[in-house]
Amino acid sequence: MAEQRDIAAGRLDQAAYLAGFSIDAKVPLDQGRALIEASRCYFCYDAPCVEACPTGIDIPSFIRKISTRNTRGAALDILEPNIFGGACARVCPVEELCEEACVRDAQETKPVSIGLLQRFATDRFFETGEQPFARAPATGKKIAVVGAGPAGLAGAHRLARLGHAVTVYDAREKAGGLNEYGIAAYKVVDGFAQKEVDFILGVGGITVETGKALGKDLTLDALRRDFDAVFLAVGQAGVRAVGVSGEDIIGVEPAVDFIARLRQAADLAALPVGRRVVVIGGGNTAIDAAIQSRRLGAGDVTMVYRRGPDDMGATDHEQEFAKTDGVKIKYWAKPVRFMGTDGALTGVEFESTRITGGKIEGTGDTFVVPADMVLTAVGQMLVDDPITKNAKEPLSVVGGRIVTDGHGRTSLKGVYAGGDCVEGKDLTVQAVEDGKNAALAIDGDLRG
Amino acid sequence: MADLRNNFAGIRSPNPFWLASGPPTDKAYNVERAFEAGWGGVIWKTVGEPVVNVSSRYGANAYNGTRVAGFTNIELISDRSVEINLREIKEVKKRWPDRAVVVSLMVPCEEPIWESILHQVNETGCDGVELNFGCPHGMSERGMGAAVGQVPEYVAMVTRWAKQHSRVPVIVKLTPNVNDVLFPAQAAVDGNADAVSLINTVASVIGVDLDTMSPLPEVNGKGSHGGYCGPAVKPIALRMIGDIAREFGPDLRISGIGGISTWHDAAEHIAMGAANVQVCTAAMHQGFKIVEDMIDGLSNWMDSKGYRTLDDFRGHAIPNYVRWENLDMNYEIVARIDQDACIKCGLCHIACEDTAHQAITARTNGTRRYEVIDKECVGCNLCMLVCPVENCITMERVDNGKPYTQWSEDPRNPANRVAAE
Numbered sequence: 055m056a057e058q059r060d061i062a063a064g065r066l067d068q069a070a071y072l073a074g075f076s077i078d079a080k081v082p083l084d085q086g087r088a089l090i091e092a093s094r095c096y097f098c099y100d101a102p103c104v105e106a107c108p109t110g111i112d113i114p115s116f117i118r119k120i121s122t123r124n125t126r127g128a129a130l131d132i133l134e135p136n137i138f139g140g141a142c143a144r145v146c147p148v149e150e151l152c153e154e155a156c157v158r159d160a161q162e163t164k165p166v167s168i169g170l171l172q173r174f175a176t177d178r179f180f181e182t183g184e185q186p187f188a189r190a191p192a193t194g195k196k197i198a199v200v201g202a203g204p205a206g207l208a209g210a211h212r213l214a215r216l217g218h219a220v221t222v223y224d225a226r227e228k229a230g231g232l233n234e235y236g237i238a239a240y241k242v243v244d245g246f247a248q249k250e251v252d253f254i255l256g257v258g259g260i261t262v263e264t265g266k267a268l269g270k271d272l273t274l275d276a277l278r279r280d281f282d283a284v285f286l287a288v289g290q291a292g293v294r295a296v297g298v299s300g301e302d303i304i305g306v307e308p309a310v311d312f313i314a315r316l317r318q319a320a321d322l323a324a325l326p327v328g329r330r331v332v333v334i335g336g337g338n339t340a341i342d343a344a345i346q347s348r349r350l351g352a353g354d355v356t357m358v359y360r361r362g363p364d365d366m367g368a369t370d371h372e373q374e375f376a377k378t379d380g381v382k383i384k385y386w387a388k389p390v391r392f393m394g395t396d397g398a399l400t401g402v403e404f405e406s407t408r409i410t411g412g413k414i415e416g417t418g419d420t421f422v423v424p425a426d427m428v429l430t431a432v433g434q435m436l437v438d439d440p441i442t443k444n445a446k447e448p449l450s451v452v453g454g455r456i457v458t459d460g461h462g463r464t465s466l467k468g469v470y471a472g473g474d475c476v477e478g479k480d481l482t483v484q485a486v487e488d489g490k491n492a493a494l495a496i497d498g499d500l501r502g
Numbered sequence: 503m504a505d506l507r508n509n510f511a512g513i514r515s516p517n518p519f520w521l522a523s524g525p526p527t528d529k530a531y532n533v534e535r536a537f538e539a540g541w542g543g544v545i546w547k548t549v550g551e552p553v554v555n556v557s558s559r560y561g562a563n564a565y566n567g568t569r570v571a572g573f574t575n576i577e578l579i580s581d582r583s584v585e586i587n588l589r590e591i592k593e594v595k596k597r598w599p600d601r602a603v604v605v606s607l608m609v610p611c612e613e614p615i616w617e618s619i620l621h622q623v624n625e626t627g628c629d630g631v632e633l634n635f636g637c638p639h640g641m642s643e644r645g646m647g648a649a650v651g652q653v654p655e656y657v658a659m660v661t662r663w664a665k666q667h668s669r670v671p672v673i674v675k676l677t678p679n680v681n682d683v684l685f686p687a688q689a690a691v692d693g694n695a696d697a698v699s700l701i702n703t704v705a706s707v708i709g710v711d712l713d714t715m716s717p718l719p720e721v722n723g724k725g726s727h728g729g730y731c732g733p734a735v736k737p738i739a740l741r742m743i744g745d746i747a748r749e750f751g752p753d754l755r756i757s758g759i760g761g762i763s764t765w766h767d768a769a770e771h772i773a774m775g776a777a778n779v780q781v782c783t784a785a786m787h788q789g790f791k792i793v794e795d796m797i798d799g800l801s802n803w804m805d806s807k808g809y810r811t812l813d814d815f816r817g818h819a820i821p822n823y824v825r826w827e828n829l830d831m832n833y834e835i836v837a838r839i840d841q842d843a844c845i846k847c848g849l850c851h852i853a854c855e856d857t858a859h860q861a862i863t864a865r866t867n868g869t870r871r872y873e874v875i876d877k878e879c880v881g882c883n884l885c886m887l888v889c890p891v892e893n894c895i896t897m898e899r900v901d902n903g904k905p906y907t908q909w910s911e912d913p914r915n916p917a918n919r920v921a922a923e
């Protein structure tokens with residue numbers, strides 16, 4: 055007889071949920087530690103870390119200001135080029151950005167903890183409740199932003215500062231994009247994502263309309279008609295299918311949906327999770343889904359990736375982090391089919407893989423991993439249908455990304471794009487930079 | 503193994519590391535702990551008419567993560583009675599016959615008072631006395647300490663009284679708060695002092711609290727100037743000790759004080775002419791145990807150099823301690839940057855570019871590469887000093903074939919040009 059699918063809520067006691075989701079993944083610095091860490095910065099000239107930051111924060115400058123206890127100055131050095139400096143301090147994979155470039159890493163394989171210092175400065179500043187940014191005199195121009203994620207809000211903020219009137223539309227119920235619905239809970243505890251949104255909107259001149267989807271409630275043609283410019287920052291709303299049989303079996307679902315549900319859950323103890331969870335994929339989404347299902351009480355979590363550890367999208371740091379949480383990572387195997395009885399999941403059949411002549415191929419050996427829940431994370435993609443459907447002029451989309459000129463200008467006049475929906479690193483910090491750059495391009499173009 | 507035994511103007515100790523007069527030597531309890539830890543001697547906290555101290559008393563100059571780069575105090579001399587101090591001194595000396603116990607004294611400038619206290623001190627069996635002519639705050643306002651040390655006539659006069667009434671060697675402790683330390687040093691010699699010790703603390707204000715607008719350390723919203731010491735004052739001490747050693751030669755015994763935290767600092771003091779050394783702030787910062795490495799480190803270093811006794815290198819830097827006009831005008835060096843060691847912080851470039859001689863490149867073909875442009879480099883050392891990687895930047899001699907030439911002979915000296923015309 056087939057085993058009953060074991061999926062249940064409330065596997066842990068309350069303290070365990072708190073420990074797993076409400077405690078910062080990285081312990082924040084206090085004043086004393088911040089001073090010690092800041093003193094390690096050499097205040098480099100032409101500093102490599104600045105180059106490695108997609109938003110170009112003047113890192114030596116803000117760290118020096120921390121060390122002189124000019125914390126407000128430090129925070130503004132961060133927030134001026136990167137209005138999501140608070141989120142970035144929490145979510146950036148610094149080990150492959152600024153901290154990887156730190157000269158201390160070359161000298162002693164221990165970079166200055168730039169991320170934690172950034173967090174220190176911004177946290178302290180937010181505690182004051184000050185709104186440091188003001189708007190320029192009104193320009194009379196109206197701009198529509200579609201998508202209230204990091205790209206959309208960073209763009210909106212810059213546009214508002216420059217004196218434009220901005221309306222941000224988002225299909226979801228809350229603003230914030232993946233900061234609110236996607237990033238692992240333990241990276242942004244205490245409702246930080248919404249507090250940050252409030253801080254950003256605090257500049258004024260931005261109207262947010264949630265529950266408004268482009269393609270359903272809005273059309274690009276209408277936005278182009280009603281606004282002086284349109285900034286598309288819709289991210290990647292679609293999930294790639296694994297493409298093997300049985301994907302519709304109950305118990306198989308995209309990891310991003312599971313994470314979004316988790317991020318919005320009022321009570322984590324009410325959230326069901328399988329006893330045995332299999333996560334398919336090798337990126338950060340897969341890692342986050344695996345860790346968070348473990349922390350929800352899944353007894354056995356296995357990530358299966360079709361290539362080796364070095365090919366993974368998830369950094370070494372994150373793979374280690376997952377292993378510390380008791381996640382098993384199985385490399386070199388790809389799913390063949392999802393298995394179920396009476397439409398309910400029982401397991402996944404995999405085939406071992408290898409590289410031959412630079413190409414990945416199955417070896418013919420198969421094995422079955424029993425599972426009560428499967429989370430798929432083999433990639434997200436742009437859903438361009440709602441944007442382009444029935445449009446008078448076509449928007450150029452290549453390889454699932456909206457084509458831009460490097461300053462956010464798309465193939466359509468007056469239409470700009472940035473963030474995960476365009477080519478580039480799919481990171482919060484890159485989305486922020488795209489939003490800022492598109493805003494500057496829009497402003498420049500409108501002023502002629 | 504090196505022999506660290508020290509004979510300082512007739513005062514013997516197993517090693518040259520003494521605790522300077524101050525809180526570490528305030529009473530028998532501290533001094534015995536210091537001796538247990540291995541200190542060679544102590545100058546007892548200055549004894550005199552007991553004072554009352556305030557709180558707070560100390561301040562520190564914290565710099566870039568270093569908690570105590572410099573230290574200041576507004577404490578006065580001992581706040582315990584002469585009798586208690588002298589009784590404890592006598593007991594401690596009896597228990598620790600091999601260690602140096604020196605009594606620091608400060609009393610008003612009247613011979614009978616000095617005579618009376620010295621007679622009591624003579625009874626303790628101590629090894630020497632040190633005349634505190636240095637304290638820059640509190641006591642000087644009462645006509646003692648630096649108020650005496652700054653007037654050579656008083657120094658000579660009080661030293662003479664002390665020599666007359668003391669049965670043990672007399673050390674005169676000099677203040678750095680003078681224009682030229684050679685004058686009070688000469689006065690001590692004129693008064694027949696057996697030795698001098700220096701430096702006492704440097705008159706200073708360590709900082710200001712920007713909320714209360716009080717100078718620091720703060721006493722209920724107000725501050726007064728204090729005495730600065732610790733690592734930051736070592737350069738001042740080395741210069742003054744060197745000046746005295748150069749002027750008076752090796753026969754005048756000097757006890758080096760000021761900013762000594764390690765054996766290395768001590769060795770530098772001795773090379774500049776000190777016959778032994780005294781430590782205060784470093785012990786207050788990290789406790790008495792630091793003396794272990796001071797002894798061990800100095801001994802290992804002396805072995806590595808082949809110095810058997812302290813006298814083997816005492817004052818060895820003095821023949822090389824010359825006046826500017828005796829430096830070789832033809833000596834040339836340039837900076838060399840080890841590209842393999844370079845971590846690309848750019849600090850050498852920006853220092854030279856902004857404040858020196860624009861002699862270091864920044865980027866070549868778009869990549870960071872810091873290289874010295876020899877013809878622009880004046881050999882100032884700045885880049886080497888700011889480079890955070892040890893030995894990455896070194897200074898290399900340029901063989902220009904020119905002979906040693908001092909300024910008086912240099913053709914670039916306007917005086918020589920006039921003569922030639």
Ligand SMILES: Cc1cc2nc3c(=O)[nH]c(=O)nc-3n(C[C@H](O)[C@H](O)[C@H](O)COP(=O)(O)OP(=O)(O)OC[C@H]3O[C@@H](n4cnc5c(N)ncnc54)[C@H](O)[C@@H]3O)c2cc1C
Nearest residue numbers: 201203204205225231232267268289473474480481482485
């Ligand atoms: C699970 C997960 C974990 C991640 N972890 C990290 C991390 O730790 N660090 C990091 O740097 N990056 C991480 N990322 C990536 C990062 O979240 C994204 O790169 C970033 O959010 C992209 O910002 P964006 O504004 O372009 O898109 P999004 O944040 O996706 O925002 C797009 C917004 O557009 C809205 N939208 C979409 N379609 C429409 C439409 N038709 N009409 C109206 N609104 C629409 C969406 O509702 C959404 O609010 C993670 C991503 C995922 C999925």
Ligand SMILES: Cc1cc2nc3c(=O)[nH]c(=O)nc-3n(C[C@H](O)[C@H](O)[C@H](O)COP(=O)(O)O)c2cc1C
Nearest residue numbers: 522523524548575634702731732760761781782783
């Ligand atoms: C708190 C404190 C109290 C001191 N009290 C005396 C004193 O009573 N008599 C004295 O001669 N010197 C006194 N000094 C000066 C020290 O003996 C010493 O000369 C000076 O601190 C420099 O040495 P350092 O750099 O090792 O501290 C005191 C110093 C400090 C820090």
Ligand code: SF4
Nearest residue numbers: 854879880882883885
């Ligand atoms: S030694 Fe002085 S002049 Fe020469 S390269 Fe270095 S900083 Fe420049």
